[in-house]
Amino acid sequence: MEAEQERLLVERAQNDPLAFAALYEVYADRVYNYIYQRTGNRHDAEDLTARTFVKAFAHLERYVFRGIPFSAWLYRIAHNAVANWHRDRSRRQVVSLDALAAHTEDGDHPEDVTQSREEQRVLLEAIRRLPAERQQLLILKFSEGLKNVEIAQIMGRTEGAIKSLYHRTLLALRRDFHAHRMD
């Protein structure tokens, strides 16, 4: 969505609570996907998505555009909701096997499918073991398809820092992935 279009939608919602529905329509899928990738299960993703939007609605008047787009503000609320969820419940993230099944292509040989699925499971577990900010970076980049500059705004860093973090994240992930693939 264009920045100007987003600004107008936010302004309308700040003046008229009923206009918040338009913002929800634009961002519901993205926020849900981000939270789903961080929690690994639909039930918690739904719960935290609801909390994120309720909080955004309640505090919308506080949002002031100062170079940070509304989407970045919303992702930060979602990020904090996930962080609280991990802290409060001290849960280990669950790897969604439903999602893995969906990624496996039809028509593959059964043994190849099993191996591929196993590799995906090990990789997803390795991603879940990464520090929260590195998981956030990979999800925003690959699952949400955001540009580095947008990720930088959400994570409160420079674009250069994001590139550097991405490189270090891949190196760490490769080490962990290879180590666990050998097991």
Added chain:
Amino acid sequence: MAMSAEKNVLDILAEHADQLSGVPGSDVQKLQVSEQHEELCSLTRLAEQVKGVLAAERPSPHFRQRLGSELTEMAQRRWRQDLLIETPSSRKELLIGAAIGSAVALAGGVVYLLRMQTQDRSQRVSQVQT
């Protein structure tokens, strides 16, 4: 020299990731001529696998609709509250208006009575004189 090589790696990886994510204008041609070709290939392959396992997940239509309805209800409640908050000021204005109206009416009544009294007196005086 080492720093520029590292910057080159960061840029190539970033561009590759952009290309995977479908960001327009990304270009990984540099990868072909890089001195760290093998290392970069290994990381870009991993990035492609990561992209594969982090495929976007959509919420169920039922959940999406339910949350949308709940938010609309909340918005309606707030809208009604906003109206209630506005009401006291209009009530106040009404009360002030009513008070001014009453005062004017009272003053009019007093003036009328005073005039009547004055007229009465002047009539009595004229009757006494005649």
